[in-house]
Amino acid sequence: MPGEIYYFIAILVKSQKDAPERIQPAGPGKRP
Numbered sequence: 001m002p003g004e005i006y007y008f009i010a011i012l013v014k015s016q017k018d019a020p021e022r023i024q025p026a027g028p029g030k031r032p
Helices: 002-026
Strands: none
Touching: none
C-alpha cells in the first residue's frame, strides 16, 4: 500500500532528525 510506504518514510525522516541529537550526545549509558 502506498499509504503505508509514505507513513514508513515519514517515520524514518523523523527518527533521523531526532536520533542524532538524542542518542549521540547522551551515549549508550544514558538512554531515556
